[in-house]
Amino acid sequence: MFHVKHSPVKGRGAQSGAVPTRFGLAARDVDGDWRDHVETLAKEEGGPPVKLRTTVTEERPKSILTFNQSPDVPFDRSVNAYRGCEHGCVYCFARPTHAYHDLSPGLDFETRLFAKPNAAALLRTTLAKRGYTPKPIALGTNTDPYQPIERDYRITRAILEVCLETRHPVTITTKSDRVLDDADLLAAMARDNLVAVAISVTSLDPVLSGKLEPRCAAPAKRLAALGKLVELGVPVHCSISPIIPAITDEFIEGIIARVAELGVQSVGWIPLRLPHEVAPLFREWLAVHYPERAGKVMSIVREIRGGRDNDPNFHSRFNPQGVWPDLIRSRFKVACKRAGIGKARFELDCSRFSAPKVGGQLRLL
Structure with missing residues (x-):
């Protein structure tokens, strides 16, 4: 309990x-x-x-590039510079990963963090291996690469420096305007079609955001970051995610209209997911912040997830069924059409890749 x-x-x-x-x-x-x-x-x-208090433990993994075979995600490899995330988004699907280390997916996940200072060096070694075939590396698939501790550790920046040097394509997903700290690298990579950035905007209400994702950048700052990246020529995507029934769905049209004004041409949405310990954590959050509508929210969640709090199955986990998601799809389509946003796709260039130097020598062929 x-x-x-x-x-x-x-x-x-x-x-x-x-x-x-x-x-x-x-x-x-x-x-x-x-x-x-x-x-x-x-x-x-x-x-x-x-x-x-937030504590950070440095760890030295032996590998950094993680591969996956999931049929419903658009990448097959990723790098996570950190474990745990101080942003504290109560809905974060990555929270259960802390349980594997005998730590709480609740407060431990957002206060007991782990950093990997040797991530860039490990990536360099991996990219230098004989037979390595480049495909876009996804940053921010588990925890945010620009969470507050990146300000001091700069691990994400070091990773981007390796990718720029080797002309290796990268995609970035974040909820932070701190991504602009690396604007110089992103602009340089964008000129060679090596990077695309997705920023998640959940609502337009800073008060709600402060409850839902307490240490993320305010919505206005995320929107400003999207606009700045557009000015720099960096391909950007606005992810309206997660959409939470009866909590954040009212902002769909407003967000789409705002990002269209900024020149963003790619927008998508992801429904709320509540795997493992996230479900009771979210229920508890509702009881504290929105007790009057907690029952309604969870009723809709169960309705679109086949009577359960969560659907873990490939494809259907991102494709809820029922009246409510059908309505969201219709609203989304109409809002995008009204804003003049089409279906932009980012095809990054893998042909420029050049293996890095390791130990002062080029890779042996």
């Missing part, structure tokens, strides 16, 4: 530790997590709540 607080945890998406049970981990007492316990003790003693 999850302990539901009557007041939200400020600055965080998850409202508790939400200890996973899929792997038989021992349950924790009090509020489900020691962090909650410390906060409770502080309140009982009359003091202010203890602020949840």
Whole structure:
């Protein structure tokens, strides 16, 4: 069971530790997590709540390029510079990955982070291997490559520098205007058709965004970043995702109209997904922030997911069925037509790839 607080945890998406049970981990007492316990003790003693601090652990993996064979995603390889994400989006489908490390998909996921400082060096070694065949590398498939700690670690920038040097194509998905910190690299890569950037805009309401994704850039900043990237000649895509029934769907037309004004020619949407521990975390979030409509939201979610909180199956997980998604598709189509947005596709150039130097020598042929 999850302990539901009557007041939200400020600055965080998850409202508790939400200890996973899929792997038989021992349950924790009090509020489900020691962090909650410390906060409770502080309140009982009359003091202010203890602020949840973010910690970062550096790790040194032996490989960095991950391959997948999923038939419903547009990439077959990805790089994730970080594990965990301080943005704290309560709906994040990547939260369950923390459970594999005996950490909470709740508050641990957004406060106990892991960074991979050697990611760029590992990527360089991988790209230099004999027989390597280039295809676009996806950044931001699990956790955001431009979350706040990127400001100090600059791992994503180092990865982009390797890709620019080797003329290797890259796609980026983010919720942060911090992507503009690498505008120089992105503009240079765009000139050779080596990069495309997707920025997710969930709503146009900064108050709602502060509850839903508390440490992300405000919606206005994300829109401004899209406009700036357009000016730089970088191919951009606006992802209206996830669309949450009765919470964010009211913003569909407004977002499409705004990005069209900025010159964005590619827009898409993804429905809310609630795999594993994300479902109870999201239910808890609803109970804290929107108790009056929690039942309605979850009723629609179950309706479009075949009576379940989540549909894990390939293809259908991104293609919900029923009256509600049909209505969203119709609204989306009409809004795009009204805004003059077509179906832009980004075909990045893999033909310019040149294997990197490793240890001061070119790759042996």
